[in-house]
Amino acid sequence: MSRSFADIQARLDRLEQRSMYRRRKVVESPQGRELLVDGRRLLNFCSNDYLGLANDPRIRAAFKAGVDRWGVGAGASHLVCGHTAAHHELEDRLADITGRPRALFFSSGYAANLGVINALVGKHDCVLEDRLNHASLLDGGWISRARFEWYEHGCVDDLDNRLADVTADGGRQLVISDGVFSMDGDRCPLEALVRVAGQRDAWLMIDDAHGFGVIGKRGVGSVDPASFDTQQVPVLMATLGKAIGTSGAFVSGDDSLIEYLIQRARNYIYTTALPAALAAATLKSLEIVTREHWRREKLDELIRRFHRAAGELGIAVLPSDTPIQPVVVGDAVAVLTASQALEERGFMITAIRPPTVPVGTSRLRITLTAEHTHEDIDKLVTALGEVLGSSASATG
Secondary structure, three states: OOOOOOHHHHHHHHHOOOOOOOOOOOOOOOOOOEEOOOOEEEEOOOOOOOOOOOOOHHHHHHHHHHHHHOOOOOOHHHHHHHHHHHHHHHHHHHHHOOOOOOOEEOOOOOHHHHHHHHHOOOOOOOEEEEOOOHHHHHHHHOOOEEEEEOOOOOOOHHHHHHHHHHOOOOEEHHHHHHHEOOOOEEEOHHHHHHHHHHOOEEEEEEEOOOOOOOOHHHOOOOOOOOOOOOOOOEEEEEEOOOOOOOOEEEEEEHHHHHHHHHHHHHHOOOEEOHHHHHHHHHHHHHHHHHHEEEEEEEEHHHHHHHHHHHHHHHOOOOOOOOEEEEEEOOOOOHHHHHHHHHHHHHHHOOOOOOOOOOOOOEEEEOOOEEEEOHHHHHHHHHHHHHHHHOOOOOOO
């Protein structure tokens, strides 16, 4: 049997034949309500910039001032000479917002998840993950060498049964769930997860990439410190490139957890720090997020309007109360066709296909932002009705 890589093109051809080939679109404008793509203005309904801050002039100004103060590169990892006062101030602010003793700034959510999981568990331990967790969480569990267990999506009884099976094996148990699931837009059963993890002496890690900034008072996210402390949710991760509008991610928890990650999380130790100017911009963004409550109120209003209008046209959507509003089409070819038809009508909505979502659940992943208007929502639903008719169906 040949061990060469001569079959790469054939593999690409098979992806194309199965409608699983992915192509990048070249965007020629800043992020916003509209995007310029291939010379055309498209209404943008596929961005994770939920609060509309990615191109906010105040944050841009803070970024520019940060460049003037700190330059454009960090020069080294945090543990060498790349950890500036701006990074440190950002970590203190993130700890304050999440109501936790400390926070640690990572280069991305993917890096944070892999780094944390692999620092905390190894071959004598067990990781238990929601079946619909983000790929970074699944990858982190798989490569940790710990025993890996899925539990059915949102099913705490299944989790409890699996925890009972692994407890007798010894070692540590780490339960991991998204706070808001990125493809369905639903929330994890956090209170029940806290209860079961506590009863089974397991740690709970929540990835709140799609909840932080959007959910709760001041945008604190899914894990409200008024309800859950670091004993109940020891590990909280969230990203800064979605609702916060900049880039990077962080983990917050007790002092001992953060100090341990500094010593043991390879994705933190061996990565060049993000520019200090980015930290300065993020500090300005966090100030806006916590003060401008109208952005979250506007989102809630748009979500309700979308559900109401879609229901009037018989378009079934998943029961999400977050900015993620998927319309499940089912077939990969059909969802690509729908996405292209919507683009012809002036809308940018990505077709999401396996392996990102389970086979048979390909979807239009519609996301709303605080920059959208009522008229935008009405136009979107009208276009969906024209493209999908009554064929769109939701599962769950």
